[in-house]
Amino acid sequence: MPSVATIAADLDRFAPRALAAEWDNVGLLLGDPQSEVQRLMTCLTVTRSTAAEAIEAGAQMIVSHHPILFRGAKKLSLNSPDGDIVWPLARAGIAVYSPHTAFDNCAGGINDQIAERLGLIDVRPLRPKRQASFKIVVFTPDADLAKVSDALFQAGAGIIGQYSQCSYRLAGTGTFFGSDSTNPTVGVKGQREVVSEWRLEVVCSAEKLDGALRAMRTAHSYEEPAYDVYPLQPSLVGGGEGRIGRRSQPVKLVQLVEEVEKEFAVAHVPFVGDQAQSVSKIAIACGAAGEFLSDAVRAGADAFFTGEMRYHDLLTAEAKGLAVILPGHHATERLGVERLSERLQTTWPGLTIWPSRRESDPLSFR
């Protein structure tokens, strides 16, 4: 039987945390990584109802799209909103993993699945992910070159795509004049020294920068190593949030809405726009994703598909001539959770895995 940690690692690979929104709280959020899993339930949200289902069904793990403890709980005692859910799960030994926006945005994730259901081609991220990075340039004497470069590589600098330990080295000449209070590693204080040095250059991601500089300073033998850190133009790293694609043939908005009603099993899908307007390019962001409206406009979309949006954002879309299709938060994401259940079952055929049967859209229509 796989452990919670093994399943969490598989989910981390499928929906990498780097794709999650910065404000998000994703990954293994509750439980013992070493405990074994035989029964696993997926759901959109851990509520009292879905938590009770998992406990009654003897699950050891829940994979819930929306994170538990999202707003920073202050207490987990019973009769508190978070406590009523988390405490019974903890007592039953049930772990909770939440992939959330990493699952929205990963290859084969919810937004990709929606693009497939809408029959889109040429699908790409609506908001491509860019990574801030830096160039570290450090000047070392001959004797330090290997030590300093090894330290930088070990701290995670020098990675370009699938290549690691990337650096550029240029031999040159450095000068210095050490005051009376100095203790130069090479040469002597009180006179101008001319020494042969290397200019060593490596790229470094923003999150590794502090560690790389610390490692460089520790490995460098100079009292005051000379180094520069240059910010680089943020680079596209592949992937990103939301999706945009096009239909092979334009379709009337009213037809598209009818398709969405069938495909997402929603009786009446609200929409913004003229029923007869032609739609070819469609932007997608599952859940409550009005924040992507300006990305959709910028990308030249004819229609924006999301779960729910604020009234004033709908007016903005209308004013810009962008159609909006709103099948509801639940409808845009619940199918993804069901697909995730199938995926996990394929990976772990010996386990009992199911999407919550009690979970339903809190919104109803007469």
Ligand SMILES: [Zn+2]
């Ligand atoms: Zn959601």
